[in-house]
Amino acid sequence: MRMPTIADYIAEHIKVLFNESDDVYIEIQRNDLAAKFGCAPSQINYVLATRFTTQSGFAVESRRGGGGFVRIFKLSAEQPGDLLRECYHRIGSSITAPDARSIIVRLRDEQIISEREAHLINVTVDDATLNLDSAWRNRLRANILKAMLASLARQCNAGGGS
Known part of the structure; x- marks a missing residue:
């Protein structure tokens, strides 16, 4: 069994945020999340690009710049x-x-x-x-x-x- 990486912890944290939310999406601040995990914002980008893909059942919307955000939507199949x-x-x-x-x-x-x-x-x-x-x-x-x-x-x- 491999040791969890920081990417694993970040992905798990985002999934916990989904479980705690009643909305169809969650909104995060890339810099705030990076600060929480002591990593560069590019690490957050990596997690979003590799763990939160449409194949994995997610859609990601991002706005950069001051006050920028990332919205992550959980996709769900009808049947x-x-x-x-x-x-x-x-x-x-x-x-x-x-x-x-x-x-x-x-x-x-x-x-x-x-x-x-x-x-x-x-x-x-x-x-x-x-x-x-x-x-x-x-x-x-x-x-x-x-x-x-x-x-x-x-x-x-x-x-x-x-």
Whole structure:
């Protein structure tokens, strides 16, 4: 298990802000957040660009300059099957481990899969499990993840949940 990075702590803090908010978005000051974590504002930009993507279920709106802000919106799929199909089509023929984890986290956050299921899927598509050349590994990971998403979509269509 790897040690959490400052990016992990910042991302977790932002997710906590979402959990505490009743709004469809949260608004943060980039400089204030950087000061809170003792980092440069560019570190906040990195977290927003890598952890709060549309693929992860977020949209980010930013205004720079004095008093600038960052608004982060949580996107939500209308139906679980819609999100599963969207993720399936995004995968394509190859996917990296970080991109796969991003999809798995979103499915867990949207309560389409449980924490246990997320862990099992993560272990299955992890680089250590798929001990192959990276090109083959990313293709195999895509095939495995797409098969799991297709199975989940069939369960959703049949009325079953996780």
